[in-house]
Amino acid sequence: MNQAKFSVIAYFFVLFACKTQAGLSEFNWFLGTWQINESRSFEEWTEVNDHLYRGKGYKIRKNDTIITETINIVRKGKDFFYIPAVKDQNDGKPIEFKLISKKKDKLVFENKNHDFPQRIIYERTETDRIEAKIEGVEEGIFSEVRFRLKKIN
Numbered sequence: 001m002n003q004a005k006f007s008v009i010a011y012f013f014v015l016f017a018c019k020t021q022a023g024l025s026e027f028n029w030f031l032g033t034w035q036i037n038e039s040r041s042f043e044e045w046t047e048v049n050d051h052l053y054r055g056k057g058y059k060i061r062k063n064d065t066i067i068t069e070t071i072n073i074v075r076k077g078k079d080f081f082y083i084p085a086v087k088d089q090n091d092g093k094p095i096e097f098k099l100i101s102k103k104k105d106k107l108v109f110e111n112k113n114h115d116f117p118q119r120i121i122y123e124r125t126e127t128d129r130i131e132a133k134i135e136g137v138e139e140g141i142f143s144e145v146r147f148r149l150k151k152i153n
Contacts, residue, residue: 023050023075027107029124030055030073034149041068043149051075082109082120116143127151 030053033044045055055071069086072094080099085092097109097120105124112118118136125131128151135144 024053024073024080025050026102027053027073029105030122030130032151033153034130035152036147036149038148038150042152043071082107084120117145 040060053073057069082097085094097111101108116138117134130149132147
């Protein structure tokens with residue numbers, strides 16, 4: 001094999017290896033504290049390592065912080081999962097939603113077997129703004145709930 005062919009093959013091998021071994025760094029726009037719908041509800045994301053982002057949803061009532069859900073975005077093999085655990089739903093057990101679509105500023109997670117929602121979508125609309133949406137079929141009727149998040153930290 002001549003040197004030019006070897007170089008081209010090596011280049012594509014390295015490029016493919018980097019793409020398949022990517023961690024969560026492409027989702028770093030997620031990190032920080034986000035205020036939801038200009039309310040006293042928040043979502044906060046931190047990076048644990050290159051395979052795990054940890055989030056939590058919480059409300060501020062008077063001087064108390066009330067955790068409403070814990071969330072992980074985790075890489076398992078070549079796949080990514082959004083895994084929320086909501087205190088008053090599913091006995092507080094986590095539910096996995098697999099990343100089915102990702103673009104530069106949009107992530108779509110899905111679990112067709114979950115009652116509601118079946119999809120969780122995050123789309124960065126501006127540097128400091130995200131529109132989140134949960135959607136799916138509930139009792140035979142399609143439904144969606146939208147949330148506007150503004151980065152505050």
